Amino acid sequence: MEGMTDARTAHTADLDAATLRAARALLDDAFEGDMSDHDWQHALGGVHALVWEGTELAGHASLVRRRLLHRGRSLRTGYVEAVGVRADRRGRGYGTALMDALEQVLAETYDLGALSSSELAVDFYLRRGWIRWEGPTSVLAPTGIVRTEEEDGSVFVLPLALPVDLSGELVCDWREGDVW
Template sequence: MPERRVATEMGWDGATAPQLRVIASDELTEADVAAIRAILWAAFGDGEDAFAEDDWTHALGGRHFILEMGGDIVSHASVVERTLWIGEQAMRTGYVEAVATAPDRQNLGFGSVVMAAATAWIRERFELGGLGTGRITFYERLGWEPWRGPAFVRGPAGLERTPD
């Protein structure tokens, strides 16, 4: 299991290792939702990069990778199925959303644990993995590669170029 491998690499043993839950959006409890949302809004802060309701909505409908330590949720990532197109080829894509670790638990490897599990899940089930981020180096060290080509979104008026 990827979470066991990463936990070992991070130096956690069975007694201290965080526990990973992988559940569907409709299995989230009210307490899960409240804790995850609190982490997301705190981790992204205010300003240009602030987490918004639209961001939360995009994270629903797939699988949630929830890392708990001592009964508290400390890190989260979501994978939602999307269709990305490469030229004329539709690709069934596991799209990563809402990745965050509680601010007081950052830089301890928790984000790496949830992303290692999410990445393994994507590789087993999808043709492609995708995400949007300003923290490219974090994902690159976990095996992700930046898209080097142009990117567009399909809107009511057709294809629209995205800024990044």
């Protein structure tokens, strides 16, 4: 269909240095300087979705593999990171194209999709069928399981292969920086 936008997907290892620099610059702009080095590192090592306007990168999102613990199970989880569209290109369906591409990978590869959303993006994810996690969130830190109360209500999931109890505890694997 004319006017439809598609996102190209590629693994981090298949992206050249210039594309990675462009993605980081786009995210720095989209998050108004609130994209830390840890946040950028969290976006690497998985599948990136990219929307281009000619030679200009207009949108980026990535999907990385994580392990989430729930009800005694370790769930192979596709975790969405670094979703951003250039401020001057918003409202053109690029965010939808990015998530369409990542959700296709999710459906084919993972037990569960998960992400942590800013308040600004909540309605976007809800419209796409993502569900707010209602139960407590925690992290499996080097010292054991530690509650992450400040993240309660900001974690969203897309159940795929296995049923989940949205009121139960959800524990993410440890990483430096923001754990969710």
